[in-house]
Amino acid sequence: MTDTRDRTVPVFRTEGVTRVYKTGEVAVHALRGVDLSLVEGEMVVLLGASGSGKSTLLNILGGLDQPTEGRVFFREQELTRVSDRALTTFRRDHVGFVFQFYNLVPSLNARENVALVTEIARHPMRPEEALERVGLGHRLDHFPAELSGGEQQRVAIARAIAKRPDVLLCDEPTGALDSATGVQVLEALTQVNNELGTATVLITHNASIRRIAHRVVVLADGQVKSDERNTTRVAPHEVSW
Amino acid sequence: MRALDRKMLRDLRRIWAQTLAIALVLGCGIMVLVGAHSTQLTLSGTQAAYYERQRFGDVFASMTRAPASVVRAAAEIDGVAQAEGRIGFGAVLDISGMEEPATGRIVSLPPEGAAMNVPVLVRGRLPDPEHAGEVAINSFFGEANQLVPGSHFGAILNGRLTQLTVTGWVLSPEFVYTIAPGAMMPDNRRFGVIWLNESAAAAAMDMAGAVNEVALRLARGADERAVIAALDALLDPYGGTGAYGRDRQLSHAFLAGELQQLGVMSTYMPPVFLVVSAFLVNMVLGRLIKMERPQIGLLKAVGYGTLDIVWHYLKLAILIGVIGIVLGWLVGWWIGSAMIALYQTYFGFPFILRSAAPAALAISAALGLATVVLGGLRAVWASSQLPPAVAMSPPAPPSFSRGYVDRAIAWLRVRQTTMMILRSILRWPGRAAITLFGVSASVGVLVMSYFMFDSIDIMAASMFEESNRQQVTLSLSQSAPESAVIDALSLPGVRRAEGAFSMPARLVHGHRTRLSALMGHYEGAELARLVDDREGPVALPADGVVVPQILAESLDLRIGDMLRIEMLAPPREVLDLPVARVIEQAMGQEVHIGAAALFRAMRVAPQVNQIHLLVEADAMPALNQAIKTTPAVAGLADWADVRGQFDATLSENLLTMVSIYTLIGVLIAIGVVYNAARIQLSERSHELASLRVLGFTRGEVGFVLVGEMMLLTLVAIPVGWVLGYGMASGLVSQMATDLYSVPFIITRRTYAYAGLVVFVASLGAVLLVRRRLDRVDLATALKARE
Incomplete structure (x- = not known):
């Protein structure tokens, strides 16, 4: 399968997105007016130091959180000021998530963790197919506790892509992994991006990963500090850290 | 099966210990509800069916002696459906191998068989009307004394020791609870009910063509009080001692009292347990689900709706609830069976109609489910309302702050x-x-x-x-002058003897009446004393009566009220006496009076009909032997035995x-x-x-x-x-x-x-x-x- 999407149409568009967290007396400004737009099929790396607002932005894009101010659009649909039910439908139909700590359900095996999503998706692939795509066709019946960290993260990726999402949002997917295992995970993500054309946003604080992306956005203090396009991309196995 | 359901089952298995703990707590509440209710329903249902099948009487009366025709007259009373007369009396029994005398309640059995209060044969056969010496006995007595069909025992009938042959064991709705008149506890070894052929009973009591007991069955809707009044009027010329309904029938009164208590237990205790277990299930389930917070966040993140998630955890809660309910049902049923078996050891039922208490099952299940659903809902609702990103991240560290309590703790310099x-x-x-x-x-x-x-x-x-500090109480066949106490001192081994006077009586205050007894106490009595539960021994007032609290309440009596006492045995006097004192007595039902005040009111010389004895330790066999041959003594109670029982x-x-x-x-x-x-x-x-x-x-x-x-x-x-x-x-x-x-x-x-x-x-x-x-x-x- 190859990418047939129009790489000029924006998937996500944000206008002055601000997010303030209040804990007790203190107000923390996680995002201060972010304007950003992401196009179809693009692989974007979001870089930034801890506390720069990367995760908050990703959560807002994925409909896990709502901005305090500003607007967010997915294609033509506005994601801000909509009901919880609408956000749930949006996540269910369009978004795949990959988290740093995998967030697998410990009491379900690999196949069942993927099935958790395919059972409620509209046009899912079979769980087995999704797991084969990430190179885990041989570990279908293993429980999370029986899998290595890299394998667990690949199950999480399979779970994210099995619904054929329009966007894949990955929060530090290699953060808990060593270099070699991390490369395997990145390869799985790149492969999905190439073959399915899924727009992918990948958060990392690891600058060496930037080279595998089409585009690199750097956040600092809740604002976009730079937004650059990579002229040459490298394959994940050429990256090391 | 859906992955989510599989997760639920595996979660349940993972937390099996906690699941079991919750289910057990819930099961406890349900168990008590089901156990108590099914026991209560079973026993009351069995009682009703038993009474109906064996045609248990509604009204009972006894008299000195009446012609058999009085039974037909009684049947004519408005509201009476059926009447039966018979001969009944007490007798001293001589059981081989038992050194002390036993007492028997003898009941005559018509040659054509009883029409009311019909005994149920459980072993052997009924006595042959042609054989005067054949008797049936109640099963408990037969069992306690190993009197199987074919065995013999002696009875003093009309002053003569007569050999009787046991033909069978029976149970009767009249004697579900067999307790000797005046006793506090059943004693199946020393008290038995004996069904004797009518001809033999008439011969023994010299009552040919006469009866001294009547039982009636009422028509539906009959006015029991009116029937009792009419029967009293009818029997008055024959020495009637007062007709009474089932509420005063000894066996029924005990059984009804027990069922009432069981009813209280089954309505009062289960809610206590159920409320307690509901709280606990709520708490535990709530915490259990709160710990699932990250998974709830994940499920939301991948697109499950709030309702899906709430339902998922509710199913978990319901499953735990169902385990608890089923456990509670099973154990409750088992406990019910154990309790019924226990009751059967002292209530003689020929059959048991086991009631499943469907209402208790349904109510307990509904309450159990409501408990877990509420507990689950409360917890899962809070977690499911969190934005998924927040739910998935660990909860913020709880904010500890320094308050004055902390300063106090710090001052204590604890580790x-x-x-x-x-x-x-x-x-x-x-x-x-x-x-x-x-x-x-x-x-x-x-x-x-x-x-x-x-x-x-x-x-x-x-x-x-x-x-009761006496070792032995003798009941005299009839009232005797005070000098009988002196005579008793000459019985073997007697160290001290005290007389007392006890008389069945109807107590009347306003429109309220109770059948009870009047107890006359002699001054200086040290063996059988009147004791208040809180204040100890009570000295009897020179005038008036002393009434226990329960009796005072049921008759609405206060100190100074006049109480009418109608004696139900000769001399059948009616006394109006003031209430001088009300005392607290757990088991007290009798009215007490000083002997001086009593006999002054009766205008007769002091009498006794009970003698309390203190006896040398090794003299009991000799005393028992002497009593067996003393016609003036109708019965003997050995208090050590009573206490043991x-x-x-x-x-x-x-x-x-x-x-x-x-x-x-x-x-x-x-x-x-x-x-x-x-x-x-x-x-x-x-x-x-x-x-x-x-x-x-x-x-x-x-x-x-x-x-x-x-x-x-x-x-x-x-x-x-x-x-x-x-x-x-x-x-x-x-x-x-x-x-x-x-x-x-x-x-x-x-x-x-x-x-x-x-x-x-x-x-x-x-x-x-x-x-x-x-x-x-x-x-x-x-x-x-x-």
């Missing part, structure tokens, strides 16, 4: 691990309060069940050590009940503490593992977990004492029957046992959890992000 315990309790006062409530509830349940031992002890002490019956019954309630109390304590500790462990495993990494020993880290739970237990115990006091006093006020009331006294022993049992149960539960703490892998615990 940091102790500080952790105290802070944790102060930080989550709600959670600590629920644990405290659960543990104190189990203490309360134990106090409520153990206090019955105290009450029984008080009753026994009052009856055997205070009121009393203790044996009660210890058996109470032990069963108390074991059940102890089990429940212990289960609740374990359920609460185990779950609370498990929740602590999972929430704080990171913190506790950190302590281990810092160099604390297993023991020191375990102290944080064990210490908090045991501190809460210690605080909960006194709270439970107060709770138990309240529950017990509620139970006592509900359980008072017409026959007796339970004195409300709780001793320190009861409080101590209740506290100790719960303390040990809690310690056991928390140590089980501590073992898990020892197995926690430090590296994993520190990495885990939960």
Whole structure:
């Protein structure tokens, strides 16, 4: 399968997105007016130091959180000021998530963790197919506790892509992994991006990963500090850290 | 099966210990409800069917002697459906191998068979009308004395020792509970009911063509009081002693009293247990689901809706509930069967109609499900409302702040691990309060069940050590002058003899009446004394009567009121006497009066019809032998035997009940503490593992977990004492029957046992959890992000 999407149409568009967290007396400004737009099929790396607002932005894009101010659009649909039910439908139909700590359900095996999503998706692939795509066709019946960290993260990726999402949002997917295992995970993500054309946003604080992306956005203090396009991309196995 | 359902089943298996603990607590409430209700329904249903099938009478009367034609006249009374007359009397029995005399209640059996109060044959055959010496006996008596069909025993009939042959064992609706008149406890060895052929009975009592007992069955809708009045009028010329309804029929009155108490138990106790278990299930389930917070966040993130998630966890809660309900049903049914079997040892039913108590099953299931659904809903709703990103991240560290309590603790200079315990309790006062409530509830349940031992002890002490200090009581065949007491001193081994006068009587105050007895006490009596449960021996006033509290209440009597006493045996006087004093007596039903006041009112010389004796220890065989051949003595009560019977019956019954309630109390304590500790462990495993990494020993880290739970237990115990006091006093006020009331006294022993049992149960539960703490892998615990 190859990418047939129009790489000029924006998937996500944000206008002055601000997010303030209040804990007790203190107000923390996680995002201060972010304007950003992401196009179809693009692989974007979001870089930034801890506390720069990367995760908050990703959560807002994925409909896990709502901005305090500003607007967010997915294609033509506005994601801000909509009901919880609408956000749930949006996540269910369009978004795949990959988290740093995998967030697998410990009491379900690999196949069942993927099935958790395919059972409620509209046009899912079979769980087995999704797991084969990430190179885990041989570990279908293993429980999370029986899998290595890299394998667990690949199950999480399979779970994210099995619904054929329009966007894949990955929060530090290699953060808990060593270099070699991390490369395997990145390869799985790149492969999905190439073959399915899924727009992918990948958060990392690891600058060496930037080279595998089409585009690199750097956040600092809740604002976009730079937004650059990579002229040459490298394959994940050429990256090391 | 859907992946989500599979997750639920596997989760359930993973938390099986907690699931079981919750299910057990819930099951306890359901068990009590089902057990008590099914026992009560079974016994009352069996009673009703038994009465109906064997045509148990509605109204009973006895008289000195009446022509058999009086029965036809009685049948003519408006509202009477059926009437039967018979001959009934008491006799001294001589059972071979038994040194003391037994007493028998002899009932005549018509040649064509009884039409009412029909005995049910359970072994052998009924006596042949052609054979005068054949009798049927009640099964309990036959069993206790090994009087199988074909065996013989002696009876003194009309002054002559007559040999009788047993042909069969029977049960009768009239004698479901067989207790000798005037006795407090059934004594199946020394008291039996004997069905004798009518001709033999008539010959023995010289009553050919006559009867001295009548029983009536009423037509539907008949006015029982009117029938009783008409029957009294009819029998008055024949020495009628007062007709009475089933409420005064001895066996029925005991059975009804027991069923009433069982009814109270089945309506009053189960809600207590159910409410307690509902609270606990709520708390535990709530915590269990709160720990699933990250998974709830994940499910939301991947697109599951709030309702999907709520339903998923509700299913988990319902499944736990169903396990508890089924456990409760099964154990409740089993306990019901055990209780029914226990009742059958002293209530003679020929059959048992086991009632499943469908209403109790349905209500308990509905309450059980409501409990788990509410508990589950409360917890899952809060978590499902969180934005998924927040739910998935670990909850923010709880904000500990320094308050004046902390300064006070700091001033105490406790160790940091102790500080952790105290802070944790102060930080989550709600959670600590629920644990405290659960543990104190189990203490309360134990106090409520153990206090019955105290009450029984008080009753026994009052009856055997205070009121009745005589070893033997002789009942005389008829009243005798006071000099009979002097004669009794000449019986073998008698050291002291005191006379007393007892008379069946109808008590009347306004429109209220009660059948009871009048007890005349001689001045200076030291053996059988009148004792107030609280104040000790009571001196009888020079004038007027002394009335126990229960009797005063039922007749609406106050001090100074005039009480009419109608004697139901010769000389059948009617006395109007003022109430001089009301006393507290657990088992008291009789009206008491000083002998001087009584015989002054009766204008006769003092008389006795009971003699209380103090006897040399080794003289009993000789005394028994002498009594068997003394016609003036109708019966002998050996108080050591009475006490033995009393203790044996009660210890058996109470032990069963108390074991059940102890089990429940212990289960609740374990359920609460185990779950609370498990929740602590999972929430704080990171913190506790950190302590281990810092160099604390297993023991020191375990102290944080064990210490908090045991501190809460210690605080909960006194709270439970107060709770138990309240529950017990509620139970006592509900359980008072017409026959007796339970004195409300709780001793320190009861409080101590209740506290100790719960303390040990809690310690056991928390140590089980501590073992898990020892197995926690430090590296994993520190990495885990939960």
